[in-house]
Amino acid sequence: MYLDFYKLKESPFNITSDPDFFFRSRHHLEALSAILYGIKQRKGIILVTGEVGTGKTTLCRAMLKELPVDTVTSLVLNPYFSEAQILKAIIEDFGISAARFSRLDLINTLNMFLIDISSQGKNAVLVIDEAQNLSLRQLEQVRLLSNLETEKIKLLQVVLVGQPELNTKLSLESARQIKQRISVKYHILPLTGEEIGKYIEFRLARANGGAVKFLPETFSLIYNFSKGIPRLINIVCDRALLLGFSKGKHVIDSVMIEKCIKELQ
Ligand SMILES: Nc1ncnc2c1ncn2[C@@H]1O[C@H](COP(=O)(O)OP(=O)(O)OP(=O)(O)O)[C@@H](O)[C@H]1O
Ligand SMILES: [Mg+2]
Incomplete structure (x- = not known):
């Protein structure tokens, strides 16, 4: 390979989503600020869209590194799952385990965890990348999760990240409930x-x-x-x-x- 020839320590133009190579372009920076604002202000659902290859996954990874230390996170990268599987993936990435695996048990486990996190004064964030692949039922599940709240605050902030088809999906009549809950929105341009x-x-x-x-x-x-x-x-x-x-x-x-x-x- 050319690394020695150019005295490079690693390949500069890898196509992985390495946050160490995150370049703060105007749009990426605006997107980053919008997401961090939504999370810190506990805005519920945040939507980030962008064409194929514009840097959504890289942005998510860079964003996770910038969150305040009192924020717990779960990142779901490939949501080709059933509703129960997606709940399981979310729970696992939060670093907890469920005793039982029915949909209701999983939701209860997650709810208890989020209440505990909130009582410690911490915030919780769920990032779903490739969210254009979520089915309408899964989107509805995500909406229900973002509904978990105390009298004063939202327990879980959800960042939905996806290609423009996600907007099309959210514009469907049957997705209007979740669409209405999106309080911060950013479309990444090249x-x-x-x-x-x-x-x-x-x-x-x-x-x-x-x-x-x-x-x-x-x-x-x-x-x-x-x-x-x-x-x-x-x-x-x-x-x-x-x-x-x-x-x-x-x-x-x-x-x-x-x-x-x-x-x-
Ligand atoms: N702001 C950025 N700074 C540095 N590199 C970037 C940036 N945005 C994208 N890249 C690079 O471009 C490539 C594609 O980025 P990424 O995988 O994040 O795009 P994506 O929007 O998630 O694509 P897809 O729609 O296919 O999921 C990666 O190699 C990544 O490192
Ligand atoms: Mg991606």
Whole structure:
């Protein structure tokens, strides 16, 4: 691989959702503030949407690291489950275990846990990623969970994160109850043309990339190809590093980027 050649400590354009590589673009920062506000103010249900590859999962992971220490969290990444299974996954990720596994038992376990957390003055957050895959029944289940409250406060803050289809689903007549409960909403847009260069340099710096440079002339080409979607930026940049390595070059220029883009199309 090219890591030694460029003196990198890890691959700068991995397509995983590593929060250590989280770049605070204008939209990601706004989304982060909106979610943190909703959680801290105990707003109940928070909705975050964005096109494929815009950084929703990365944002969730970065957000979890910024929560106050008195917040307990549960992150459900792949909600292809039945209602009982989803409750079980939520409970397990909170780090508790249930004695019985019927839907009602699970809800009781969760309720008792949340009351206990609240009596300690703590807050509880449930993040469901890929929430566009939730069925209407599961969405209804989520609404019921967010209903758990004392006279004064919501016990559980729910962050629903998903692709734009989630909005379509929430617009259905049968989802109107949960839709009405959404009190904070943010749609993540891709990076702007001006942010591309900063994003690339940020990710290179994070990976210790002193021995490689993308010329500024490459940024507009990368923007035209990716339309600012981080996953696509990563794919083309990773390919460019590989090409540079094979040619023994530490500087990535527009001819190289054009070649990579052609190969990807
Ligand atoms: N703000 C960001 N800072 C750094 N890297 C980012 C950012 N947003 C996205 N990325 C990178 O882009 C890629 C895709 O991000 P991620 O998986 O979070 O997107 P997603 O919106 O969850 O996609 P999907 O809709 O497929 O679930 C990852 O490699 C991630 O590291
Ligand atoms: Mg994702």
